Amino acid sequence: MRWRRNHLLITCALLACVGSGPVSADGAALYTTHCVACHQPDGNGAEGLAPPVAGVLGKLAGVPGGREYLAQVMVSGMVGKITSRGVKYDGSMPAVALTDEEMASVMGYVLSTFNASSEEIPAALFAKARGKRMQPAAVRKQRERIRAEVGE
Numbered sequence: 095m096r097w098r099r100n101h102l103l104i105t106c107a108l109l110a111c112v113g114s115g116p117v118s119a120d121g122a123a124l125y126t127t128h129c130v131a132c133h134q135p136d137g138n139g140a141e142g143l144a145p146p147v148a149g150v151l152g153k154l155a156g157v158p159g160g161r162e163y164l165a166q167v168m169v170s171g172m173v174g175k176i177t178s179r180g181v182k183y184d185g186s187m188p189a190v191a192l193t194d195e196e197m198a199s200v201m202g203y204v205l206s207t208f209n210a211s212s213e214e215i216p217a218a219l220f221a222k223a224r225g226k227r228m229q230p231a232a233v234r235k236q237r238e239r240i241r242a243e244v245g246e
């Protein structure tokens with residue numbers, strides 16, 4: 095009995111370490127390390143380099159197809175001509191090398207901080223996207239389809 099109780103305490107202590115929620119503080123740190131060089135500290139991107147991740151993802155995050163797209167961009171990357179907020183980009187986003195949980199965390203940060211969205215993309219959706227990775231050029235087509243659907 096005593097062993098069981100100790101075991102429970104240890105388990106709880108471990109959970110307290112890692113269980114700080116999907117939008118944990120390290121979403122910001124992950125953004126700084128893995129995204130900021132291209133998408134910039136304010137999320138507005140830079141012409142000729144990378145499109146904004148600010149103010150353009152809210153509608154996408156609000157529909158299942160859009161959440162799938164956002165997971166797929168992270169997992170597979172994206173290449174080819176796109177337009178965002180009226181500006182043309184022709185760049186390449188490399189597949190992101192983070193765990194599903196880290197991807198959920200950094201995407202939660204991007205959505206809440208730069209898009210006033212309370213949507214979250216759960217780690218399971220990144221795992222699912224990983225299971226059906228796409229060519230980066232095909233991700234661009236998926237973007238076009240889903241943006242037309244949500245009227246972005």
Ligand code: HEC
Pocket residue numbers: 124125128129130131132133143144145146147150151164167172173174175176178183184185186187188190200201204234237
């Ligand atoms: C090396 C530069 C680079 C890095 C690092 C990078 N991105 Fe990107 N990202 C891009 C480019 C370039 C595109 C657009 C690709 C295209 O033109 O087809 C893009 C597109 C996106 C899009 C789609 C935007 C839209 O309008 O549909 C999202 C979301 C995104 N990035 C999030 C992230 C996040 C989050 C990180 C960090 C984990 C990250 N990116 C890291 C360059 C980068």
